[in-house]
Amino acid sequence: MDYTIKIGGEAGQGIQTIGDTLARVFSRTGCYVFSHQDYESRIRGGHNFYQIRLSDKPLSASKDSVDIIVALDRDSVTHHERELKEHGRIIYDSSALRLKYDKPSFLDIPFADLAVQSGGDRIMVNTAATGAVLGMLGMELSHFLDIIGETFRKKGDEVVLANKNVALAGYEHAVKNCTRCSFSVIAGAASKPKMLIGGVEAIGLGAVASGCKFYSAYPMTPSTGIMNYLAAKEKEYGIVVEQAEDEIAAINMTVGASFAGVRSMTGTSGGGFALMVEGLSLAAMTETPVVIAVGQRPGPATGFPTRTEQGELQFLISAGHGEFPRIIFAPGTPRQAFSLTNRAFDLAEKYQIPVFILFDTYLADSQWTLDGLDASRVLYMDYRLRGDAFKQVADYKRHAFTESGISILGVPGDAEHLVVTDSDEHDEEGHIVEDAATRVKMVQKRLDKKLPLIKREIASPFVYGDHKPAVIITGWGSTYGVMKEAVDELSKSRSIAMLHYSELFPFPHTERFDYVRFLQNAKQTICIENNATGQFSRLMRAETGYAFTTHIHKFDGRPFTVETLVGEINGHLGKL
Amino acid sequence: MDYTIKIGGEAGQGIQTIGDTLARVFSRTGCYVFSHQDYESRIRGGHNFYQIRLSDKPLSASKDSVDIIVALDRDSVTHHERELKEHGRIIYDSSALRLKYDKPSFLDIPFADLAVQSGGDRIMVNTAATGAVLGMLGMELSHFLDIIGETFRKKGDEVVLANKNVALAGYEHAVKNCTRCSFSVIAGAASKPKMLIGGVEAIGLGAVASGCKFYSAYPMTPSTGIMNYLAAKEKEYGIVVEQAEDEIAAINMTVGASFAGVRSMTGTSGGGFALMVEGLSLAAMTETPVVIAVGQRPGPATGFPTRTEQGELQFLISAGHGEFPRIIFAPGTPRQAFSLTNRAFDLAEKYQIPVFILFDTYLADSQWTLDGLDASRVLYMDYRLRGDAFKQVADYKRHAFTESGISILGVPGDAEHLVVTDSDEHDEEGHIVEDAATRVKMVQKRLDKKLPLIKREIASPFVYGDHKPAVIITGWGSTYGVMKEAVDELSKSRSIAMLHYSELFPFPHTERFDYVRFLQNAKQTICIENNATGQFSRLMRAETGYAFTTHIHKFDGRPFTVETLVGEINGHLGKL
């Protein structure tokens, strides 16, 4: 079973409500789900869509061909009818679209009338539509009814009841009228409810699980979801979320809070990060741990605010004046987003450096089903010197020279020891200096000594597919899922494997796994990037001297889908 | 003849006046001069020095060993006595240092008393000291007297006269008492006055010569000299220099002025540039020409405000969110600073891109003698569509798609055509869009089409020394001079050459000159950088795959001197 449902309509028509609800029903039923969204930078009107794929087998990407289209506007038909599979169906309300389509694939369902007749209200059309889809799929309604209960509880029993009736009406109408519907949803083996989570929530959840206590940011798509998630958890987990006056303030507040002794984070997009670059260098010079989530969207400048791109890798690698170590993680899935955010907090504090979570709009907005997350695998170690422990140390210098280059991070005020740091070059105590000797030792401390230790923390890239592949497709970050499905598809006929980097910088050692040799042994190596210049491929060359044989770039602001990627890869392989 | 004079003292004692005056006297005499400075980030006190080298042969760097030390404080003796050559002399005023040194190399000259006795005033001690040095060198006083006239004219004849008398007193005292002085200054062949210019003035002069009409900046060492130079020329050349409220404003004002139709520039240091990164991306997206001078100083963060480093190369290459073309020039001499600034303005306007002048404190503050600059070799072509020419075009689209990717830059208001641009992705007219097709064409226009044309503008690196070298030392920017002198020194005993890059990005083509092959043919290649991580060497690898065999890094905030560099190189060659 592998169905794709697409809900299309104008901004503000509630396609997200329908999409989120259906995805939740499916995941509770025990299905595997993958969903992604496409929307414009406007609040009402235009044309957006929400695409959900469900299956009894794990999913990691979207497909182009669709089984059911819920058309809330005419564009949903004009733009997407061609994507319909042979037995696919388009459901719509002719009274709403003010148009009747008489093709067998179309099913006119009077969502509005159903809503009203069943004792509801016109605004419940989306409830009717959701019910209808479930009816077409031959699923039970129970999960949906539960969700209605949860969603509208605050609005009172009446509203809940009305919505339930409307849901039922839509459901039954579909069952009755979608005679030629041949869908049947099987939840698969262990059909217990699954976790359904999006990339941006996974980062937020990772922060909560890491003991993040302070988050300051300025709203910017696609990072705002992190702030919203953490804000919702403020009270329960003792987190202060502050909307800063600008991004410069956001990172400086984050640095301040971290200096004062709490785990701190900020998040933004490329354009907002551009304003944090000076603060990044401050964090590095003062050796203050910070975690920075950067959500990529197409640039330069404002670009495409709501669309996706992998355009900031090189920017992050070299951002900031002066020379200092940093770590860059680029999760490929919500699970990685969760665990890499957790590691980001651990490593930032362990080495007293800035650590980045580099994601993008596509990962931020796409939801995956997981069999759950394991709290016992969450890292939490407090590296700071606090309270009595701090009081007990004989003497303390914030930037003391040590073997490892790491000097203990004391919490100011917890002991009589002074915690002093400076954005100017400074001595062990943190006081401003001018002399060459101290400068040299400080650079060695901050950079030369820490770097080898940090490099050791970086995991090897992930390999999937054939072990002696003739073809290797390589990528990083959010292309993980689509590459994986492309490999599944292509392995049927070829010797192919994928190499995926989610731990990008410092670039992984080749000792544990010599990926350069691995690449050299393949006939063709294709570097796949959602950008125009091939930033990862440049990184690979700078670090290892290795140059890929082929490149696939996409820079139209849209993510890869399985079919398009497979097609492009085949195109290149044809050229062999 | 090759003398080095070092003036040492506290900030505020006027060592810069003495140094500048001596350098000017020497250049007017027709000598070749090289001077550099070393000072702390404070206004009074501490210990600073100003070092001048003069010769009858061209100079391009400082030497460690000194002939004459003018000691205005005790530190000048404690720090620098060891640098004195065998027949070197230290002059000082025991009454000022409250200390008497009785070694043959010391000459106690009562600058203050001389000043007072010769009808001057205590504050004229520096005039006496300057006169004394000229006396020791056996030079005439005439040029100095002229300079006194020019400098103090505004202060009235009395002051001028008094200073002249003091100068004479210092001069005669030295002639009389420096019996064992064996210096004799010969101005060399064509001993006509030479041009004496520092790196930062050369950039300012280059801007004036390029028709720069707008400069906005926020003060920051080592870039402030550009603003000061242009401010002094505001009236004469019709330039508006505006101190912005911050660096963000500086670059946005620069972009605005350029959009309105004038050549515009901004300048800062790494930390200030960190705040301009978003504006850089704006310039790129709106295809607005801007020239940005970035003066490097040791980082991260505030670092060493008054010292030198080559730490921002990688930062500039990848600065800015999104993907767009840029040019980076890194002059190695004041002459290059002048001509590359001129080319920067030309190329920024020709391709409607940002162009960088990447310099550093060392280049900014060091003065060179030139045999003059040639106005006839200055590029000036106005690429903008103005006035009647603009009126005559039938229709106009600011971002029209063209073969070259370059669409004409019209001056808003000069014609009825509208000039529209947007930081959002836009159509040919400059209006906001959301569609994939336009996005793709715009990326191709801004990036893919322009890039090859821009690459063709970049000159090959400069080669000096042996043509089939066993050893090649490679560097970029301000190390030009010291590398050149090191090669002169080392060629006596070895087959060695230097490869110097002043046009760094896009990285030069290997077609005209295959520098990779050139490097591969050498036994040992040493990359010399005034930083800790080897940023140029990383660039070389990313662009060509070539890895240098050896590296020499200096990151103590001080520049290389000839002896130290030669020593380090020999050390590595020894290892062969």
Add this chain to the structure above:
Amino acid sequence: MVTLENYKGQVPAWCPGCGNFPILKSFKEVMVELGIEPHQFTVVSGIGQAAKLPHYTKCNTFNGLHGRTLPVATGIRLANHEMPVIIVTGDGDCYGEGGNHLMAAMRRNINVKLFVHDNQIYGLTKGQPSPTTGEGMVTKNMPFGVITEQFNPMALAVALDCSFAARGFAGDPDHLKSLMKEAINHKGFSLIDILQPCVTYNKVNTYDWYRQRVYHLESDYDPEDRKAAFSKALEWGKRIPIGVIYRNHRPTFEERLPMIAGKPLVHQAFDLTKIQTAFKGFY
């Protein structure tokens, strides 16, 4: 003769009922009534719903970054002070991200016209608080409500001796149009804070909310009395004054720059031969 036709642009992507529509309409009508043609002035805008305005009409346009309209506009004026420059921005864009530039521009008295569509919310990014959001308003990222004191642009303007500071209301287009005209004709930096209902994200400051409160400044009110203006600027709550709160006649920045006294920089020819004198300075 310029007509509304000349000012037709893209179809706005704003929500139906958005307070930006009447402002856009007023803007176009003002331009037509003043007989200004689209190519005769430049609109600088930032990022936000309001900032999309230039695309919905016709004019020279620099739609720049979020929060950075004022420096861009300043650069344009310094390069060409014969080019009228109007800035269209939002409360977040101008009072939030762009605050430092606002203070600098008021002090410089650069002769630009700043129209702030003040919906007391971040609209385009889906409803976060802006500096002018009222205390207590609950948003997704402020579940306990806003606890930062509401920013008062009029008080700031009086404090920084802003040359022209007025408040308008999208629901009173005729009055708004007269303010726009006055601002455009005023010699000096001119701010109009325009109360603009956001029907989607600001459920507090609605058309009704404003209608119940706004009133036209008394006819005898003297905007040139700075201290009185400050008291007036503090009036916000049951009653909200609209009209010109403060005005003065300081010389503009452009007037005081000797380099452009003759003609605008953009029309000053460049004479390369003069460079010789600059060369001489180094001998």
Add this chain to the structure above:
Amino acid sequence: MVTLENYKGQVPAWCPGCGNFPILKSFKEVMVELGIEPHQFTVVSGIGQAAKLPHYTKCNTFNGLHGRTLPVATGIRLANHEMPVIIVTGDGDCYGEGGNHLMAAMRRNINVKLFVHDNQIYGLTKGQPSPTTGEGMVTKNMPFGVITEQFNPMALAVALDCSFAARGFAGDPDHLKSLMKEAINHKGFSLIDILQPCVTYNKVNTYDWYRQRVYHLESDYDPEDRKAAFSKALEWGKRIPIGVIYRNHRPTFEERLPMIAGKPLVHQAFDLTKIQTAFKGFY
């Protein structure tokens, strides 16, 4: 018992005669007289001559970037609101580069103490105009003199309802010390603009210049009358008032944050087991 000995730091790199010396001296004496120990508070400073102060005494110190003291201090306060935070900054640092943060901090009413060493010039970078530089002053980069209206921090403070706004003078240390104590004891954001002669680069606003003008606010002056405070804030020229110009008793930002009502964030333990509830939210 804490003594001046405890507050001994590096030898200042300031020019002899600099107005920063008496401010530093007052600062140390105030701390001793209040019986505060160096580890019990944190000084946040920016970049400039004034900003070097923490190195010249003893205290927890975050000497950050130019212009960014306030956000860092805000972060520190939100993480640990039992830690008193004093900011030492210059007029360029705080009113120039940092202007946007100043407005935001006043509005938030974050409980930090902001001491601005206002020498009306950029000292460390060798004499460029700052926002408080008087009109007409000629500098290397402004050969025709400053033409931007002088910034008035007191007027801004009143306009933004700053909780405590005072002006002090380096030449009147006793008065300055009393202001510092009052600011430190005041509950809420507190600004002291300290007139500080720069003997090297500001030849206009010298000790004498100030001495001839400054006077202590009248004993009957009421800093809690906002409108009167505004008039007083505008007084600058022949006579310059020093003392507390404006004061109010708004609740602080920290007080209003429910998450830290119990104890400071930094002392709230983290309990990993609670994460299960968060996990459940995704089913």
